[in-house]
Amino acid sequence: MAFKVLNPGLLTTVQDLGRPGYFHLGIPVSGAMDRYALRAANLLVGNPEGAAALEAVFMGPKLEFEVDATVAVTGADLPARVDGEPHPAWTAFPVRAGQTLSFDYLKGGARAYIAISGGIDTPPALGSRSTYIIGALGGYHGRALAVGDVLPLGAPHAVQHGTEVPADLRRTPGHSAELRVLPGLYWRLMTEEAGGNFFADEWKVAPEADRMGYRFRGGRPITFKPREQPFGAGSDPSNIVDACYSYGSIQVPGGSEPIVLHRDAVSGGGYFTLGAVVSADMDLIGQMQPNTRVRFVKVDMEQALAARAAEAQRLARLREALS
Amino acid sequence: MQTRYSYGGDEHIFVEIDEEMSLEAFFKSLSIANAVRAMRIDGVTEVCPANGSFQVKFDPDRIKPDTLMAALKVLEASADKAEKRLDTRIVEIPVYYRDPWTTETLMRFRERHQDPEGTDLDYAARVNGYDTVEQFIHAHHASPWFVSMVGFVAGLPFLYQLVERSRQIQVPKYLRPRTDTPKLTIGHGGCFSCVYSVRGAGGYQMFGITPVPIYDPQQKVSYLREFMVFFRPGDIVKWKPIDHAEYDAIVADVAANRYEPRTAKVTFDLDAFNADIDGTNQRLMEALHGV
Numbered sequence: 001m002a003f004k005v006l007n008p009g010l011l012t013t014v015q016d017l018g019r020p021g022y023f024h025l026g027i028p029v030s031g032a033m034d035r036y037a038l039r040a041a042n043l044l045v046g047n048p049e050g051a052a053a054l055e056a057v058f059m060g061p062k063l064e065f066e067v068d069a070t071v072a073v074t075g076a077d078l079p080a081r082v083d084g085e086p087h088p089a090w091t092a093f094p095v096r097a098g099q100t101l102s103f104d105y106l107k108g109g110a111r112a113y114i115a116i117s118g119g120i121d122t123p124p125a126l127g128s129r130s131t132y133i134i135g136a137l138g139g140y141h142g143r144a145l146a147v148g149d150v151l152p153l154g155a156p157h158a159v160q161h162g163t164e165v166p167a168d169l170r171r172t173p174g175h176s177a178e179l180r181v182l183p184g185l186y187w188r189l190m191t192e193e194a195g196g197n198f199f200a201d202e203w204k205v206a207p208e209a210d211r212m213g214y215r216f217r218g219g220r221p222i223t224f225k226p227r228e229q230p231f232g233a234g235s236d237p238s239n240i241v242d243a244c245y246s247y248g249s250i251q252v253p254g255g256s257e258p259i260v261l262h263r264d265a266v267s268g269g270g271y272f273t274l275g276a277v278v279s280a281d282m283d284l285i286g287q288m289q290p291n292t293r294v295r296f297v298k299v300d301m302e303q304a305l306a307a308r309a310a311e312a313q314r315l316a317r318l319r320e321a322l323s
Numbered sequence: 324m325q326t327r328y329s330y331g332g333d334e335h336i337f338v339e340i341d342e343e344m345s346l347e348a349f350f351k352s353l354s355i356a357n358a359v360r361a362m363r364i365d366g367v368t369e370v371c372p373a374n375g376s377f378q379v380k381f382d383p384d385r386i387k388p389d390t391l392m393a394a395l396k397v398l399e400a401s402a403d404k405a406e407k408r409l410d411t412r413i414v415e416i417p418v419y420y421r422d423p424w425t426t427e428t429l430m431r432f433r434e435r436h437q438d439p440e441g442t443d444l445d446y447a448a449r450v451n452g453y454d455t456v457e458q459f460i461h462a463h464h465a466s467p468w469f470v471s472m473v474g475f476v477a478g479l480p481f482l483y484q485l486v487e488r489s490r491q492i493q494v495p496k497y498l499r500p501r502t503d504t505p506k507l508t509i510g511h512g513g514c515f516s517c518v519y520s521v522r523g524a525g526g527y528q529m530f531g532i533t534p535v536p537i538y539d540p541q542q543k544v545s546y547l548r549e550f551m552v553f554f555r556p557g558d559i560v561k562w563k564p565i566d567h568a569e570y571d572a573i574v575a576d577v578a579a580n581r582y583e584p585r586t587a588k589v590t591f592d593l594d595a596f597n598a599d600i601d602g603t604n605q606r607l608m609e610a611l612h613g614v
Contacts, residue, residue, distance in 0.1 A: 020368055020369060020380075021368070021369060023369050023371050023380070023474070024369060024370065024371040024372065024473065024474070024556075025473050025474065025477065025478060025552045026473055026474035026475055026476050026477045026478055026479050026520070026552075027477045027478075027552070125540065126551075132477070134476055134477070134521060134523060135476065135477035135478075135521060135538070135540055136521070136540050137477065137540040137551075142540055182330060182332050182333065184329040184330050184331060184337075185329050185331055185337055187329075230341075230342045230343035230344070231343040231344055231345070231488065231514065232343060232344030232374070232375075232493075232513050232514040232515070233342075233343070233344075233513060234495060234496060234512065234513040235495050239513070240342070241342065241343065241344045241374050241375055241376075241513070242373065242374055242472060242475075242481055242513075242515060243337070243339065243373045243374065243375075243376045243378075244337065244371045244373045244376065244377065244378035244474065245331075245378075246331030246332055246334070246335040246337065246378065246380075247332070247334065247335070247380075248331075248332045248334075249331055249332070249335075266474075266475050266476060267371065267474035267475060267476075268371075268373050268472060268474040268475055269475055270496070270512070270513065273331070275331075275332070276330075276331045276332030276335070277332060278332055278333050279332060279333050279334050279383075280333075301330060301333065301388055304332065304333040305333055305383060305388075308333055308383065308384075312384070
């Protein structure tokens with residue numbers, strides 16, 4: 001039970017819900033950038049929500065199946081074809097042994113999730129099949145897929161073809177986004193003016209946007225309150241004594257371009273952070289293309305937890321719809 | 324020292340023991356971080372100690388942020404009374420200073436450096452007041468270093484020099500980070516040295532390279548079979564200068580699974596260290612060499 005990679009696309013990796021527990025040794029959680037989309041794709045094909053699937057960035061792979069399977073594609077709008085026949089997104093469809101799954105050009109979003117019945121059965125590393133490329137860990141030999149790779153599949157569960165996610169439970173990425181931010185961490189190092197500008201300005205996703213972090217451009221530079229740099233911190237006012245980073249935390253090296261750390265985050269470093277994007281909005285970042293217009297919206301903890309609860313409710317409705 | 328607490332989004336609490344680096348801040352941070360781990364608080368999913376700070380990751384569906392915050396503040400009070408002793412190990416890491424690979428890399432990124440005319444070692448020797456690179460290299464490996472944090476990328480140790488602050492090596496990072504650093508480069512930025520566990524981007528000055536792998540996701544290297552990451556916060560490291568022939572010999576021994584880093588169990592007592600730095604380091608070296 002397997003499929004063969006005829007063309008890997010741009011950057012296609014095996015991802016599940018990640019490997020928590022090793023961040024203190026510099027190994028990040030990894031896993032799907034858009035966890036909701038991964039869960040939906042898995043539920044559609046009868047897999048456990050956290051089964052390993054493919055995450056394809058900007059461009060779909062071309063895969064040849066050696067076995068009959070059920071497939072679902074969610075997340076980015078990347079139209080699927082089986083031997084040339086189009087199939088709708090967010091819907092379970094069959095692929096028979098010998099058939100080829102391919103994709104049209106990207107129409108929206110950044111990352112498509114391709115779940116296959118049985119799940120991808122590469123060997124887990126530290127409890128997860130997610131690929132952490134920098135550390136050459138997990139996934140398929142710790143790297144992105146390449147031509148000729150053959151990936152094993154697990155045993156499938158019975159599933160209904162044509163099952164689909166209701167329209168109101170699909171998240172379709174747009175050209176602009178708001179990201180809610182809880183200010184904190186080293187916020188106090190900035191001038192009051194810079195703090196105001198950060199939330200007032202419109203930012204755009206820079207080309208340097210990947211699984212480690214998303215970089216933004218277009219807002220005014222961050223200015224810092226004058227202070228004597230603490231011992232060990234380094235000379236730039238944006239430097240701190242190297243500390244742990246939160247997932248979603250926003251660093252601004254040199255005060256110029258904010259970077260939001262994501263699933264393959266570096267676990268620490270020597271740049272100040274001004275707060276963190278709330279957990280409820282992390283999936284959204286994974287679907288943003290370069291040049292997406294973004295505003296950061298200031299929230300407090302109560303609002304962050306309310307946003308988290310709303311996401312949990314959406315997931316509960318998804319589970320109910322697909323049960 | 325002034326402890327500062329902050330939320331990092333809705334899933335992290337960040338605790339900064341002191342904004343400047345010191346062994347006192349490190350010991351207090353590690354002591355509280357270990358206490359948090361030992362308490363096994365329901366909803367706490369990860370505890371990450373760093374140089375002079377630590378971070379707790381939690382699931383706000385299982386524990387309220389302010390409940391956890393209050394619990395951490397209680398722990399701080401008891402950490403002040405804790406003994407500043409650590410049962411740990413000292414490890415000898417061979418370093419080929421001025422090796423061809425980091426030299427080639429630093430030449431490629433010269434336009435990102437403060438001193439485009441010289442090497443990273445020339446620059447570091449000068450800004451630290453050493454007349455020659457040889458004297459600087461000697462200062463780098465003469466005293467042991469303390470692993471005060473593991474992270475950035477998989478298994479990368481940050482190391483803090485066990486000498487008086489006036490003798491600590493300090494070097495600014497590159498003006499703009501490199502996009503490439505050879506695997507197992509010995510780097511230095513601010514007051515910290517590091518070992519780049521994997522190839523990749525980096526902003527620390529490059530002094531040399533070690534033949535000893537410290538991260539092995541395949542877990543084939545003999546001393547990394549139990550776990551893929553070699554270093555833990557609290558490890559003590561002694562650099563040992565080697566030449567090209569010794570470097571090649573160790574690379575061959577590692578490949579044949581004949582190599583084990585020289586290691587000894589030691590106890591590090593912060594008060595004893597502060598009372599007699601040279602004497603404490605002397606005893607650490609005796610332990611390493613089985614004297």
